[in-house]
Amino acid sequence: MADKQKELVRIDKMDRKILEYLQKDGSLTNQQLADKVGLSPSPCLRRVRALEEGGIIVRTVTILDHKKLGLALTAIILIGMDSHTPERFAAFEEQVGEYPEVQECYLITGQSADYMLKVVVPDMDHYHHFLLNHITRIPGVSGVHSSFVLRRVIDNTTLPLGYLS
Template sequence: MAKTDESLVKLDRTDRRILENLQKDGSLTNQQLAEKVGLSPSPCLRRVKALEDAGIIIRTATILDHKKLGLSLTAIVLIGMDRHTPERFAAFEEQVAEYPEIQECYLITGQSADYMLKVVVPDMDHYHHFLLNHITRIQGVSGVHSSFVLRRVIDSTALPLGYLS
């Protein structure tokens, strides 16, 4: 692994194989990972540590089945803001970061909205309460458009590493 500039890290084939395997199963032990990528455990551990130190591996997470936990409703929410100032955006982002119902928040362009949120809640009643008592009360929110997920067609956290050279 070699740094090409401040933000880009060049990965070799083994680094990519390590990342691909960890994206599929972050619970692999170092021994299991080493076997899958064709390394002995010590060099494998050093490479994983280097990928962490370079900021490529940010954290390891456990993916939960939302429906088995009673979280059956996923909403995609487009938010319009009344003013486009850094202070207004910072205040909004700080506020939504406090809500565990929000899984993702993106500042977007190309829509009639400024933010896109992914919200996961048990049902429509909970969503209605969350919307009225939290989202619409954030200072600066001028418009909200909600869409509801009918079916997850692709639901992946894995990044496409085939583009990396």
């Protein structure tokens, strides 16, 4: 199943500068952003809107401190599937998309698993319940391997824009 390759959107040095600031602080006002990148507000806003319309800026989010909210356990789950059909994968992906505990889901290669999930829950009891009552009940799941995060060494949401010309 090949995805359509998305057309790359060309950005210039100023766009890259705008994106670097917005990745670090998406709450900047247009005036603050314009001041930081050295533009007047109107051209800055036009550029941001063009980046949004071009699909470069997908959404703006607020990152929460999970531990302060009582979500102290992060698990990485490797999941094997019993068959490798588009229908089986689509059904799995639709089901895990309904679980707010799942922060990330990747279809992967190079492992003895088909999917890798990042799951955040309050504690081991909640994880056990989530695993047994949700993940293992999804049709097609044939194997589960869990690892638990001891410490976040790098937790970065910014993309490396230095590679762009």
